[in-house]
Amino acid sequence: MTTAKAIIGARIFDGIFWHDDAALVFADGRIEAIQAADRLRTGIETIDAGGGMIVPGFIDLQVNGGGGVLLNEEPTVEGLSKICAAHAKFGTTGLLPTLITDTYAITTKTVEAGKRAKAERVPGFLGLHLEGPHLSIARKGAHDPKLIRPMEENDIELMLSCRGKFDAMMITVAPESVTPEQVTRLAEAGFMVSLGHTDATYETAKTYAEAGARTVTHLFNAMSPLGHRQPGLVGAALDIGSLHVGIIADGIHVHPASMGVALRAKNGPGKIFIVTDAMSPIGTDMTSFTLNGREILRQDGRLTLADGTLAGADIDMISSVRFVHETLGVPLEEALRMASVYPAEAAWLAARKGALKPGFDADFVILTDDLCMKSTWIGGRKVHQE
Numbered sequence: 001m002t003t004a005k006a007i008i009g010a011r012i013f014d015g016i017f018w019h020d021d022a023a024l025v026f027a028d029g030r031i032e033a034i035q036a037a038d039r040l041r042t043g044i045e046t047i048d049a050g051g052g053m054i055v056p057g058f059i060d061l062q063v064n065g066g067g068g069v070l071l072n073e074e075p076t077v078e079g080l081s082k083i084c085a086a087h088a089k090f091g092t093t094g095l096l097p098t099l100i101t102d103t104y105a106i107t108t109k110t111v112e113a114g115k116r117a118k119a120e121r122v123p124g125f126l127g128l129h130l131e132g133p134h135l136s137i138a139r140k141g142a143h144d145p146k147l148i149r150p151m152e153e154n155d156i157e158l159m160l161s162c163r164g165k166f167d168a169m170m171i172t173v174a175p176e177s178v179t180p181e182q183v184t185r186l187a188e189a190g191f192m193v194s195l196g197h198t199d200a201t202y203e204t205a206k207t208y209a210e211a212g213a214r215t216v217t218h219l220f221n222a223m224s225p226l227g228h229r230q231p232g233l234v235g236a237a238l239d240i241g242s243l244h245v246g247i248i249a250d251g252i253h254v255h256p257a258s259m260g261v262a263l264r265a266k267n268g269p270g271k272i273f274i275v276t277d278a279m280s281p282i283g284t285d286m287t288s289f290t291l292n293g294r295e296i297l298r299q300d301g302r303l304t305l306a307d308g309t310l311a312g313a314d315i316d317m318i319s320s321v322r323f324v325h326e327t328l329g330v331p332l333e334e335a336l337r338m339a340s341v342y343p344a345e346a347a348w349l350a351a352r353k354g355a356l357k358p359g360f361d362a363d364f365v366i367l368t369d370d371l372c373m374k375s376t377w378i379g380g381r382k383v384h385q386e
Contacts, residue, residue: 010049015355026362029379056340057093057363058317065280075110084124090316093363101132101143127166134177135197141222142311168347174198180211187212205236244270244346249320273342279312
């Protein structure tokens, strides 16, 4: 047993309510209570936050790289550790490092590295997100079309080898390359099957949702658009209540007006949650990097191929929260939920992550009143201090 600690001196947002003049008490990596600061038991170690707010740690279900590392280029335990550490500096306490479409050999290497990273308890590492290679070439975005292909039995067997190995596991697929039966097998094995990079119609998306698809990858980007007679995947994502929906909140991938419309239109219980879709430059001064042998340029907040195609995003999670709150005018509480509560719900983690409740993992972030970072805590351990 470790000594319990209590953090005082900041407002606490538990995911639903604010607590003033309160202390966050935690021990052995779990939250014990949120209680009145003047009623702490004698002898407990007390830490003064010095103002600001304590909020649930952010959960990012789509992050391709960070700290100078792109998962495709460094599919190792070390690479995964560097990505997780880079994003912890921006409030992310749990993430799914994401492999962009690559060869079967690289995918296998990434899966094996992920299993080792989980066994070694890399801080913040929840599991993997495999974005492809089973996508639509017509909606490839920055994915290499030479590597896109239909799902085969050996792919499913590789996925099934992950059963029980991770806290969460996600795969983005297109109906053009995957059958409903394959989706069902993956869903029954515990995968979040996400629809993306597809020209799927509303009707097709509904069929795949009924087969077990749970989420939609980066709403509006690389998918059939919303039309008045053909709702497409965008229409399906907003209309079908069982679907949880990721969105990139950088003001570049999606116009703020479109984001606002989507947030107002989404049927529940599935919610829209923030993903960064971040690449290797996050936390660095890099101006370019390589993906599948192609140069990606970083300029003015954009990451693009030479032809101008967007290739991931140049944003972190706290910046995304600020954008949603300050630019879109979303209440702060809801902006915070989009980065914590809602991704936890999408990933079946809401019984222990995404909120500050007794028994939950002590994953939290201390912020200034103007939403700048102060510190990040994972499992009750401070992993970053500004």
